[in-house]
Amino acid sequence: MSLKLPNKTAGSLYVLSGPSGVGKTTLRKALLKKNSGLHFSVSWTTRARRSGEKAGKDYRFVSPEQFKKQILREGFFEWARVHNDYYGTPSKPVQAWLRQKRDVLLDIDVQGAGQVKRKMPEAVSIFILPPSREELKRRLSRRRTESPQALRLRLRNAEKELADWPRFDYAVINADIHNALKALIAILQAQHFRVR
């Protein structure tokens, strides 16, 4: 008789979150390159596309009307208004992948991460921390893709978001991408041996 662990009934859902400017996008892209079994959920957003971002790959860029329609038909797994823009994870692809026992990665804001954990406590939430508040400010200011007002708003929100890390399952300091990526890979590998 085989002693194989019982088949998983679903894939694992990983939630990557943290304040703006902490380096989530770079980390997420590096992680997806290293881990071909991981499916990335493309979020919907009403904010303008930044240079370098690909529509349909980084985000699905939609109008506020489209976004609101999707809210009303309960089409979001989570959604949140952040910095005056809407962001949301469409339910269908995530649910379908998980049912097919695939692992799914969300790269979402701190509010949305809280919603996901409440809906699905077995999701694995990971908070990316900057090495210091000063470094986070530097990274946000370096970005220069936004107006001074938008930057100020992001800085203020970042302060609030930072306070949320103790509610996450894991916290990883992104001092350098190489070590932060190694940490993420270990967290995902370990999860495969988790009982239940």
Next chain:
Amino acid sequence: MSLKLPNKTAGSLYVLSGPSGVGKTTLRKALLKKNSGLHFSVSWTTRARRSGEKAGKDYRFVSPEQFKKQILREGFFEWARVHNDYYGTPSKPVQAWLRQKRDVLLDIDVQGAGQVKRKMPEAVSIFILPPSREELKRRLSRRRTESPQALRLRLRNAEKELADWPRFDYAVINADIHNALKALIAILQAQHFRVR
């Protein structure tokens, strides 16, 4: 202001367990070689030393009288009677290491692992599974360090112990040592980023 995660107040306690013959000792030794920050807790036992085992390094070999004295003075973190012999983890070194924020590894039987989890729910318990029941029997019979009666007893106990894996935090199938070791390393690394 620094955003470093708050200092850990104690080290992590890892409990490696599983049925006799599954390869725990080989895995434990390989893990300790790879991870110099990990402290191994040497168990006490009343069983006879097997060839190749080093007193004070693999086990502390004591008389039944010494063992019972230690039980009565509440000197064990966990102890159990397995296959007619006593095995126990002395409390003092484990508690001292954890207070010094060091990580500690126990290599103990399934009963003892249950005691540790009840005493310290934050301990990380890992069950090592054989790839099949048949393979476990082969491994146990190959050992030849024991009398036929002792072997029969171990086989019977192994059956019971195998049923316990769902109560552990992690389960790793030891089909080949290389992959099982990689799994253990990932589990230990991930733990360092665990919140709380």
